[in-house]
Amino acid sequence: MTAACFTDCLADLRHRLARPLPGRAAQFRMAPRYRQDAALADVRGKPCREAAVLALLHPMADGVPALVLTVRPPDLRHHGGQVAFPGGRREPGESLEATALREAHEEIGLPPEQVELLGALTPLYIPPSNFCVYPFVGAMAVPPVLYPADEEVAEILHVPLPLLQAADTRRVESWRLHGREVEVPFFALAGHKVWGATAMMLSELLALFEAA
Secondary structure (H helix, E strand, O other), rough: HHHHHHHHHHHHHHHHOOOOOOOHHHHHHHOOOHOHHHHHHOOOOOOOOEEEEEEEEEEOOOOOOOEEEEEEOOOOOOOOOOEEEEEOOOOOOOOOOOHHHHHHHHHOOOOHHHOOEEOOOOOOOOOOOEEEEEEEEEEOOOOOOOOOOOOOOOEEEEEEEHHHHHHEEEEOOOOOOOOEEEEEEEEEOOOEOOOHHHHHHHHHHHHHOOOO
């Protein structure tokens, strides 16, 4: 997707989302080795809590496509300081699409009626929190005016798509997790390290553009 074709390319992206998705192969490019288990990542049959997130694309002021991500406050009990898609837990009687839009409205002030939902990525089970996460892709034709909910979001990132696609944005480091040394892939963005489930879902989204 380029600055010259943002609006026209949305139809192409919707079409690609309706076809068989890149799925686990794309997600596992950005997963630590211990997470590369298709049965573990599958949401089917899991007694999990359900959540939905929104991957929002929009043009920046210069027309370059960008993706919206959030930075969690460092003092949060779970995932403090981490970068994530806006989203959260599904409420009773609510569709997953509605969850993604509601949570984005609550976290970053995104008006749901201004978002065009293009389709869904592959759901992902997250063992540490026992969440089944359903990612949706949305778009806006103009740059949105957003503001963070102080208790949930420390910063809103508008990351240019070319930066996400750049080879040197994907990196690997050795971290100590769960009492052992683990090789962890991540996206290096605006001084932040995007890893874990967010990086896995982001990897699948970017794979759709590779297939274009």
